[in-house]
Amino acid sequence: MFHSLPLLRKPSQIAENVTPGPTVLRLQDFGLEAGGVQLLSGVTFDLRIGEALGLIGRAGAGKSLLMRAMCRLLEQERLVVTRGSLQHRGQEIFGRGFDTPEMRAKVVYIPEVANPFPMSVWDNIAYGVKLNRIATRRREMADHVEAALRRCRLWDELKDVLHTQRATALPPYQQRLLCLARSLALNPDVVMLDQPTGSIDQQENESLHDIAMDLKSDHAVVFATASLADTARLADRVAYLEEGALVEIDSAEMILTAALAPQTRAFLESTSA
Numbered sequence: 001m002f003h004s005l006p007l008l009r010k011p012s013q014i015a016e017n018v019t020p021g022p023t024v025l026r027l028q029d030f031g032l033e034a035g036g037v038q039l040l041s042g043v044t045f046d047l048r049i050g051e052a053l054g055l056i057g058r059a060g061a062g063k064s065l066l067m068r069a070m071c072r073l074l075e076q077e078r079l080v081v082t083r084g085s086l087q088h089r090g091q092e093i094f095g096r097g098f099d100t101p102e103m104r105a106k107v108v109y110i111p112e113v114a115n116p117f118p119m120s121v122w123d124n125i126a127y128g129v130k131l132n133r134i135a136t137r138r139r140e141m142a143d144h145v146e147a148a149l150r151r152c153r154l155w156d157e158l159k160d161v162l163h164t165q166r167a168t169a170l171p172p173y174q175q176r177l178l179c180l181a182r183s184l185a186l187n188p189d190v191v192m193l194d195q196p197t198g199s200i201d202q203q204e205n206e207s208l209h210d211i212a213m214d215l216k217s218d219h220a221v222v223f224a225t226a227s228l229a230d231t232a233r234l235a236d237r238v239a240y241l242e243e244g245a246l247v248e249i250d251s252a253e254m255i256l257t258a259a260l261a262p263q264t265r266a267f268l269e270s271t272s273a
C-alpha cells in the first residue's frame with residue numbers, strides 16, 4: 001500500500017539553512033501540442049531556488065517533455081504550439097525574441113544518457129565558460145573547472161587527468177556528472193535531471209543524493225525518476241503527470257502518503273505493489 005511507503009526523509013535530511021529563494025520558473029495552465037497532438041496540458045506551478053520538485057508518472061506521461069519544454073529544448077520545434085504561460089524570471093520562454101542560448105545556460109537539462117563533448121575533461125567545462133565570458137584568464141578558468149568538478153564529486157578522481165582524459169571515455173555515470181559540472185560552471189538557477197539514478201549502483205546513488213541535496217541550496221532542482229524511494233528522499237514537492245496532464249502537485253509527503261486524486265493513488269499503488 002502506498003500510504004505505508006517507508007520512504008520519506010527525516011526532517012534532518014532536508015537541506016539545512018535553506019529558505020526558499022526567488023521564483024525562477026512559473027507555469028500557468030501551460031500546454032503543448034506537436035503536429036496537432038496534445039502532449040502536455042494544464043501544467044501550473046511555480047519553482048523557487050532552494051527546492052526540489054520530483055516529477056512522477058508512467059512511461060510516456062510527459063516528464064521528459066515537460067523538462068525539455070522548460071528549457072525550450074524540443075525536437076522539431078516548428079511543429080510545436082504552446083498554450084498558457086511558461087516563464088523564466090518573468091520572461092516567456094516561448095515568446096518571440098526570447099534569448100534562448102542565454103536561458104539555456106540558466107535552465108539546464110541533464111539527460112539520462114550523457115552527451116559530453118569529445119574533448120578533454122578540462123575542455124568540456126572550459127568551453128562554455130569561455131563562450132559565456134564567465135572567465136577568460138587561465139587562473140580564473142582553473143577555479144571554475146575545479147569548483148564545478150568538486151560540486152559533482154569528480155575532482156579527486158579527475159584532477160590529475162584534466163587535460164589527458166577524454167570525456168567520452170569516462171564511465172557512463174561520470175560522463176553524466178561531467179555534463180552536470182559543465183552546466184554548473186555556467187551558474188544556472190534551474191537544474192533538471194532526467195532519470196539521474198538510472199543504471200547506477202548503490203554507492204553512486206548515495207553520492208548522487210549528496211550532490212543533489214547540495215545543489216538545492218542555491219538552485220531550483222527538478223528531476224524525474226522511476227524510483228519512488230529516490231523521489232521521496234530528494235523531493236520537497238512532487239508532481240504527478242498522466243498522459244501529459246498535471247494531475248496533482250503537493251508536498252512530497254502529501255503526494256506519497258495521502259494523494260487526493262484517484263489517478264495518483266492508482267499509480268502509487270501499482271508502482272509500490
Ligand SMILES: Nc1ncnc2c1ncn2[C@@H]1O[C@H](COP(=O)(O)OP(=O)(O)OP(=O)(O)O)[C@@H](O)[C@H]1O
Nearest residue numbers: 034039058059060061062063064065066074075076
Ligand atoms: N517533439 C515531440 N513531438 C512529438 N511527440 C513527442 C515529442 N517529444 C515527446 N513526444 C511524445 O510525448 C510523450 C511523452 O514522452 P516523455 O518522454 O516525455 O515521457 P516520460 O514521462 O518522460 O516517459 P519515461 O518515463 O519513459 O521517460 C511520448 O508519447 C513521446 O513520444
